[in-house]
Amino acid sequence: MLVIPLVSLVALWGFATTITTSESLNLLTISTLYESIGVPGDKLARSLQREHLLSAEYLATGSTESKSLLDDQRRLTDDDRQEFRRSSGTSQAQDAMSPPMKARYNDAVAAADELDDLRQDVNGRRIDLVTLGQRYAWLPTAMIALINSMTLSNNVELYQQSRSLTSIGLAEDHMTREFALAAGLLLVHSRWEEPERRAFTQLAAKREFLFEQGMTELEPDLRAPFEKLIVSDVYRQFQRMEARIVSGTIGPDLTHAAWRQVSLDVDKAYRAAIDAGGVALASRGEPVAIATFVRAGVAGILGLAAVVLSLFVSLRIAGALSRELGGLRSAAQQLAEVRLPRVVERLRRGEKVDVAVEAPELEPPGTTAEVRDVAHAFSAVQHTAVDAAVDQARLRESVGQALRNLARRSQGLLQRQLKLLDAMQRQTEDSTALEDLFRLDHLTTRMRRHAEGLIVLSGGTPGRTHRNPVPVADTLQGAVAEVEDYPRVRVYPMPEVSVKGSTVTDLIHLFAELIENATAYSPPHTEVSVRGEAVAKGFAVEIEDRGLGMSAADVDAINRRLASPPEFNLADTERLGLVVVGRLATRHGVRVELRPSPFGGTTAIVLIPAAVLAPEAVLEGAGA
Structure with a gap:
């Protein structure tokens, strides 16, 4: 019978080795996913952000010039979309994706396909700026979900840094949506309606939250570019403009040209910091994978040696001992899986239990002294367990009964007090006294609830229906x-x-x-x-x-x-x-x-x- 645990040990060793090696391979595929999905997907998202800005300006003016700029950008976006499909559709990229990742990938492709319908609405000027921002957010949001699902490593440090950069990247997407919404309105000096101001305020708040959330766990070398960004003059100018729009104090000096220039400068610095962080993070995957391979090799060799030695020694002594342990195991399983659960269930139902009948001593299945000692130990354990369970059940029942009796006495007295207070309230005409009676009535009602709560805790029912x-x-x-x-x-x-x-x-x-x-x-x-x-x-x-x-x-x-x-x-x-x-x-x-x-x-x-x-x-x- 000892062959079974030995076979299990071999299987466990093989499984652990496979898992460790698989983790190493997963780490190495990070660079593949980054090159085939992350880079072209990020490029597509950036082109889409540019197209969003130009679409907002076209909706605001409807001019031929803005339409021409928009058409040029659309061609660039289409090229990036085609490149994303080609790069991510290769067999190497598809094989590297897990089933959950493929589901997120399909969502991103579907969002990219929706772009054509959105463009038709923009061409016909059948969409407002707020809805425009929401629909242009579909693809970046799907890309963020796809990037999040690309975490193939159990390395906590890499995971945390990746999620932090992703959060900052999502903050950048919200910032570009702010750029587009404000640019469309400032271009024609349009009056800000409540839905537009509310949408801008929500984007600003979400951007700040995501940025701060990402900065919290980012390591110093990856945080440095963003710290430099937030103290720069152009970023502070952007924050001042943003705050004025949120507060409604725009003023004549906050023009479309000023907003566009600040937007371009901030976005350029922001994207440079994100690109540097992404490259640095991707480069960390390979050293970690190599170290994991080394650990996997050492663990595999040592584990195999231990398995072989254990197999050799165990097979030498397995004959008689396996039969005795098999009998003892059957008796112990009968105790653990049948008798003890049955006793506990009967005690919960309040039935009387005879410890001597329900916990008889196990018969030693063989002549080996160690096995007989184990059998006697099991007998002592089961007798103590059943005896303790009986005592605990009796104690719980007695305590519960005492609590129920006390609580019901209090409940009865409080119910009589409530009736008395009700009668006093109907008889008095003094407003001050009536107010005091109301407070006393309310206090008594709460006391009655606490008494009924004690009844419920002790296993009873309040009684009132x-x-x-x-x-x-x-x-x-x-x-x-x-x-x-x-x-x-x-x-x-x-x-x-x-x-x-x-x-x-x-x-x-x-x-x-x-x-x-x-x-x-x-x-x-x-x-x-x-x-x-x-x-x-x-x-x-x-x-x-x-x-x-x-x-x-x-x-x-x-x-x-x-x-x-x-x-x-x-x-x-x-x-x-x-x-x-x-x-x-x-x-x-x-x-x-x-x-x-x-x-x-x-x-x-x-x-x-x-x-x-x-x-x-x-x-x-x-x-x-």
Whole structure:
């Protein structure tokens, strides 16, 4: 039986050697992809940027001169497009591309083919400057996606530098789109409309963001040309002009000629820095590949020697020992795959388990002392594991029962207190006293929610139910009423859809916990927005705050806990509200997911399935 792990060892050695060598070959193909796709693709994108600028000026003036300049540039762009197709279509380039890369390549070719339709719209002057910029961005965007997919190396340094240069290159594309949009408007001294100013502002903001993002991880030798660029006089002049356009203070001195000159100077310096960085980055791939080849050769030879030696020694002692270990393995597999999972499942269901019956000692399968010792060790392990599982199950059940009893007592007292406060509110006429009673009522409602949250955490149900369906909007208003900072919450109008009465209490609790988190982790002067709409699979509710947000790792971790809520752990008291949300969502098949908000905060999306919604016939009956 030892032949199997030995064969696996040989296979693993061969696989590791193949992977290491494959990585080296991938590094060497970087230069091939750069020459056959990167260089002609970048040249095509630059020609397209020039054509975009001339197209904007032609749309602005419609003059014969601007049309002639545009036609000349189109011929140059067509030559570059044909060269890109020829160079990237060779068998060497196609073989070097992975399947995901080929998909991105097809997207880039399709975007290049769309250029003819765009030119027809420009010739007929049937397109505005904003839409012109969006459509001319298709090919550069597809090229950026293609370049990003060309990362064939696991070398973190090369990957980071490549992505940083790509980000800066994308910033340069946004800058050329700024050039074209402003040039078209300044050429005819046209008044800037709101869509045009908004588009320019968005391009400027995105350009600055991409540039700063790329500079963050760029190494000093690759960052130097860009640092020199941003402190140059022409770049600062461009920034001043850009800021004036964004603020709306253009003035008569900001002419088309001045803008065009600054655009040409900045673009020239920008492209020179990008070209230098790309050449330097591509040259780093070959030394890394050679070093990887050396490591692969040494690892392969040493690994092969170790495999041969292990095979020789193991085959000498494999006879009797393999049979005994086979019997022990079967017994251990029976324990690990059948008996122990069955015991744990029974304990989770609350059934009584006899440790002696469920964890009998393993019978030693042979006479070898070591094998018998291992069998006895397995027996001790399984007995301890089952015994510990039983004790833990009993402890969890007793603790949960105690928590449920205490929480239900508190829930009952708080419910009586709410009824008493309601009666006092109806009887008093003093506005000051009434306001105090309202605050006390609100505080008591929140205390009741916390008590019910403890019941949910300990495995129980709150007990409160509704007989008839309740509209989703009313359910959300009920949740807002249980939040401390409720004045900041705004529930927007939404379709008239109701949920079944049996789920109303749990949904109010679920929404209240999410809204409470949104108000707690956002500035006190900001709004927490609640929106809802019907979707194909039910009804979706979005709860959005404008706080500082969370990291991607935290969002992923919380979403995993919401999708599969863990057992209640008394030692883990962080974000108990989200644990309650996860349990309530699982109970009714509701899906809850957190996502970053465009405003910088966090958006909680709650999908209420159709099974929880009240049927239309029931709604009509309830309305009647």
